[in-house]
Amino acid sequence: MSGSDFEMEPVRTLLGTTPADERPVLPRELFELYGGDLRFPEAPGGRPYTIANFVTTLDGVIGYEIPGKAGGGEISGHDEADRFVMGLLRASADAVMIASRTLRATDPEHLWTAAGIFPKCAGAYASYRETVLGKTGGPLTVIVTGSGDVDLDRAVFRTPGMDALILTTERGRERLENAGAAGLATTRVVAIPPPGNRIEPLAILSYLRRECGVRLLLNEGGPTLFGQFVADRLMDELFLTMAPQLAGRSVARPRPALIEGTAFEPETAPWRRIVSVKQRGNYLYLRYRPAISPATDISLNMA
Numbered sequence: 001m002s003g004s005d006f007e008m009e010p011v012r013t014l015l016g017t018t019p020a021d022e023r024p025v026l027p028r029e030l031f032e033l034y035g036g037d038l039r040f041p042e043a044p045g046g047r048p049y050t051i052a053n054f055v056t057t058l059d060g061v062i063g064y065e066i067p068g069k070a071g072g073g074e075i076s077g078h079d080e081a082d083r084f085v086m087g088l089l090r091a092s093a094d095a096v097m098i099a100s101r102t103l104r105a106t107d108p109e110h111l112w113t114a115a116g117i118f119p120k121c122a123g124a125y126a127s128y129r130e131t132v133l134g135k136t137g138g139p140l141t142v143i144v145t146g147s148g149d150v151d152l153d154r155a156v157f158r159t160p161g162m163d164a165l166i167l168t169t170e171r172g173r174e175r176l177e178n179a180g181a182a183g184l185a186t187t188r189v190v191a192i193p194p195p196g197n198r199i200e201p202l203a204i205l206s207y208l209r210r211e212c213g214v215r216l217l218l219n220e221g222g223p224t225l226f227g228q229f230v231a232d233r234l235m236d237e238l239f240l241t242m243a244p245q246l247a248g249r250s251v252a253r254p255r256p257a258l259i260e261g262t263a264f265e266p267e268t269a270p271w272r273r274i275v276s277v278k279q280r281g282n283y284l285y286l287r288y289r290p291a292i293s294p295a296t297d298i299s300l301n302m303a
Contacts, residue, residue, distance in 0.1 A: 012279050052239065057247045096112040138163075139218070141156050144168075168189065235290075273288065
């Protein structure tokens with residue numbers, strides 16, 4: 001890889017191309033590693049353009065629900081290209097959003113930045129973010145919690161230069177204030193009305209756009225939060241890594257799928273159209289946007 005200080009086999013684009021008359025957004029190094037360009041439409045009026053990123057087994061499991069082995073790394077096999085793509089999406093986003101359950105399942109020292117997931121490419125990510133996108137610093141980390149049950153000793157709340165925002169209910173705000181959240185220099189706690197335990201996705205998006213200037217939001221789950229956004233038709237894109245393993249489920253070992261807590265009927269189930277298919281080894285890296293029906297299609301060319 002020209003100009004790179006590490007070796008990684010580039011991702012290969014199978015379907016989906018960059019129009020020849022468009023100048024690439026990604027710098028050359030990232031363009032070559034990703035197997036093409038990465039563009040997002042303008043944010044809809046009044047809310048951010050919202051994308052999600054997950055990794056799943058072939059049978060649809062996104063986590064083993066085993067203490068110490070509940071993260072996406074066990075699902076992806078710590079695949080280098082999966083982490084590279086996640087870093088690229090974080091570098092592109094104004095904010096990264098996670099639910100409190102996802103926070104608890106992640107290493108306490110993890111930071112939701114591009115360098116935090118794929119440090120080998122930290123310099124390239126930072127250059128792309130600053131010189132191409134004109135974004136200073138890392139993305140805002142947004143934690144969504146109805147109860148306010150959040151461990152404030154985690155690195156994301158105590159690292160200088162890392163801005164964190166906890167969106168919660170009035171009850172959650174009181175709990176966090178009693179736990180000392182007001183003393184954290186880089187962390188804000190905001191209660192989103194109306195009262196109750198469920199924070200409406202549209203209220204989240206409206207606040208992030210209005211108060212934080214977020215135009216591109218990356219949703220990293222978990223499956224309950226993702227399902228709420230899908231149900232409310234507020235998920236614009238899904239980036240999905242298909243890992244070549246089978247995890248299985250049983251009554252004794254229920255394991256989460258891509259969506260939890262939301263169930264659709266055949267008449268209302270959201271459909272997706274594929275935007276690109278990328279591959280490295282036995283892994284597939286898929287990108288979807290909403291479709292009207294299974295017959296909805298777009299023209300994709302072999303790369």
